[in-house]
Amino acid sequence: MTAAGPEALPMRVPANNLPAHVRIHEVGARDGLQNEKTVVPTEVKAEFIHRLADAGLTTVEATSFVHPAWVPQLADAEELFPLLRDVNAELPVLVPNSRGLDRALALGARRIAVFGSATETFASRNLNRTVDESLAMFEPVVARARQDRLHVRGYLSMCFGDPWEGAVPIRQVVRVAKALLDLGCDELSLGDTIGVATPGHAVALLTALNEAGVPTSAIGVHFHDTYGQALANTLAALQQGVTTVDASAGGLGGCPYAKSATGNLATEDLVWMLDGLGIETGVDLGRLTATSAWMAERLGRPSPSRTVRALSHKES
Ligand code: MG
Numbered sequence: 657m658t659a660a661g662p663e664a665l666p667m668r669v670p671a672n673n674l675p676a677h678v679r680i681h682e683v684g685a686r687d688g689l690q691n692e693k694t695v696v697p698t699e700v701k702a703e704f705i706h707r708l709a710d711a712g713l714t715t716v717e718a719t720s721f722v723h724p725a726w727v728p729q730l731a732d733a734e735e736l737f738p739l740l741r742d743v744n745a746e747l748p749v750l751v752p753n754s755r756g757l758d759r760a761l762a763l764g765a766r767r768i769a770v771f772g773s774a775t776e777t778f779a780s781r782n783l784n785r786t787v788d789e790s791l792a793m794f795e796p797v798v799a800r801a802r803q804d805r806l807h808v809r810g811y812l813s814m815c816f817g818d819p820w821e822g823a824v825p826i827r828q829v830v831r832v833a834k835a836l837l838d839l840g841c842d843e844l845s846l847g848d849t850i851g852v853a854t855p856g857h858a859v860a861l862l863t864a865l866n867e868a869g870v871p872t873s874a875i876g877v878h879f880h881d882t883y884g885q886a887l888a889n890t891l892a893a894l895q896q897g898v899t900t901v902d903a904s905a906g907g908l909g910g911c912p913y914a915k916s917a918t919g920n921l922a923t924e925d926l927v928w929m930l931d932g933l934g935i936e937t938g939v940d941l942g943r944l945t946a947t948s949a950w951m952a953e954r955l956g957r958p959s960p961s962r963t964v965r966a967l968s969h970k971e972s
Contacts, residue, residue: 664942664967666932674894677936679715681809681845681876681902682708682923684951686717686750688908690729691919694955698732702739704951708905709745711943713923717769718747721756737763748809752783757797761804768801769809769845770794772836774829777820778813778849791835798839810841811878815861817852819913826864833865837874844875845902848889850913851882855892862896876900879921881907886921887929894935901926906948906959922961924948942967 685705689696696704701719708716718740724731733749740747748767751757760768772794773779776787783790794810801808814821815829833844846861858877866872877893877900879886890901907922927939945967952959959965 666928668932668934670934674933674935675897675899677899678894678930679900680713680923680926680937680939681748681900682713682716682905683878683902683920684708684905684908684923684948686720686730687902688904688906688920690720690727691909691912692729692955695729696954698735698739700951700954701732701736704905704947705740705745705747706743707947707950708944709743711947712937712939713745713905713944714938715746715748716743718749720750720752721759722750722752723755734759734763737765746807748807750811751797753793754797754800757800765806767807767809768797769811770797770836770841771811771813772832773813774824774832775814775818775821778818781820782813787832791832791839794836795839798841802840807843808841809843809845809876810836810839811845811847812836813847813849815846815853816848816857817850819850826861829861830864830868830870833870834868837870842874843900844870845878845900846875847878847902848880848886851880851885851916851919853879853889854885855888858889858892859896862893862898866896872897873899876902878902881918881921881925882916884918887925890921890926891929905944906951906964907961908948908951908955908959910960918960922948922959922963924961924963924967928963 719733720730749760749765751760751768779787879889903923903926904920905923909920927941948964949968
């Protein structure tokens, strides 16, 4: 447990032009663990997801139905998902293709996510397809999921920079974003996969999407903290009306493309800011921090989250 006391929570001082409520899409168990070297036992993952939901997270992405050989860290999706029946949260799962959707449906998943790319190089390296070929691959997956009344999230990676191509033109991101929505995705997650975005860039992309007819309510933001910009970018996005923010408990996941320990925005760092702004998330920061400290022990390394470190030090 974290220490109680005046410093365990930020002072609550609301600011103007911000949403009253933010839905955190917790990605630690999927995006986080798939990028950790250590393969976590299935029971530990199940306990992790239970604890995340108990801390108040309402959307906990649980696992991925990619081919087990591609992502050995998540090869136990079939064993894990049935252990989550009593979790009190939405449990989206990543599905790469029709075969992945078959596996997810067989286990009763109600929310899926597909994983697209804004750039040709990443599409080629990650999906072995062009951007348009990957959209064609998603089309029957999204159509069938919609038929079964599943909620569909479309991840769009490399929205700001690409490690091989450099800066990514905004119009290119807008084109693929619109294409994913046209396929029938309910929600988009704009990924800054290498963490290079800055607030003006985030605002420019959100403005361009808005002008192209993409409703802000359908947009989630997925910032990485590789260069320390994730919270600044998130705040800029909130000021644009975004209310869905992706984050990873304890900052799990690192950045595989920058070989940095700091990748995904840590959920605790996000909650500290949102709590301070008086924005409701439903998350209990103390319980969440305790969960991430527990998981860091399982992984054998300290959490990169500043908030986890600050609050954990209080107890020692
Ligand atoms: Mg990520």
